[in-house]
Amino acid sequence: MAGRYATALFDLAAEEGAIDQVASDMNEIGRMLGESDDLMRLVRSPVYSAEDQRRAFGAVLQKAGIGGITANFVNLAARNRRLFALPEMVRAFRAIVSRHRGEVSAEVVTAQELTEEQATSLAAALKEAVGRSVNLSRKVDASLIGGMVVRVGSRMIDTSLKTKLNGLRLAMKEVG
Template sequence: MASTSSPISAVAERYARSLFELASESKAVAKVESDLSSFEKMLGSSADLNRLIKSPVFSADEQFKAIDAVVSKAKIGGLTGNFLRVVARNRRLFAVPGMIGAFRRIAAEARGEVSADVVSAHALTAAQQTELKAALKSVAGKDVSINVTVDPSLLGGLIVKMGSRQIDTSLQTKLNSLKLALKEVG
């Protein structure tokens, strides 16, 4: 088990590992990964869904009914749908983003890949993603699967997190560094 730094990440790791074992047994790892990505996109685009998974105000029954409706409408069925319902029933929805990340990492390790989280100021084209994967492969020595998210506040550049390493080439960080340097001089 990977070392975890908080109780939430420990919960996320346990649930993700269990989901991965079930998905492996039923040869559905790729389908589960795809469904989790769909759910993650919904989380990213819906403030209400985010509030539902993070707020302790909702009862377990309310969370279960809401998640059941969301996964049914989004056609997330089978193992992933049942998993999300169990997570809701057990009042662990707050850890779902961590579970998704942990599942991706575990699946990538099983395929002999390294997983990298990439935050970009703008959406990356397929060619840029391919080039980035090749560059990261030369650093990691293994195939790299990337999870790209867009954060316009970076202004430009990328932040790449791969294992315990982070490469920050964002314009926002460079501007902050320049600001600090100017404060020291002046």
């Protein structure tokens, strides 16, 4: 279902010549959802009515300066009681835009926020490894302690301290 919504949004954005603007707006929505547990509860909770979700999320979009096609899309999703799937719609839309631009999407989870210089360097290294431009989706997970987890397509590279410590703990159990 999320894919159908994302495809419809992409088709409308392409028809209006607003792919870049809508992509920017959807990235901002994804960032806001990833950073706010309250916002995630709003979109996922069946306790709120469709109208309450629409009004509350509309206020969030207005405060973030998101309007036009993207705001109308989110309103439609809320009216249809599909706001719970908004995070998946954002991911699906990003994937469609990446394919359209000839890019590969990569999800990077780090223990601390990457600086722009680090993100640029990582994107360049991934571009060299996969041979195509890379669109980074960044998340922060402090439980990783250090390092990062990178997913490009079906490949995953996990260099986090959390994983290394878990591996060491298992190795110690086998010895003892």
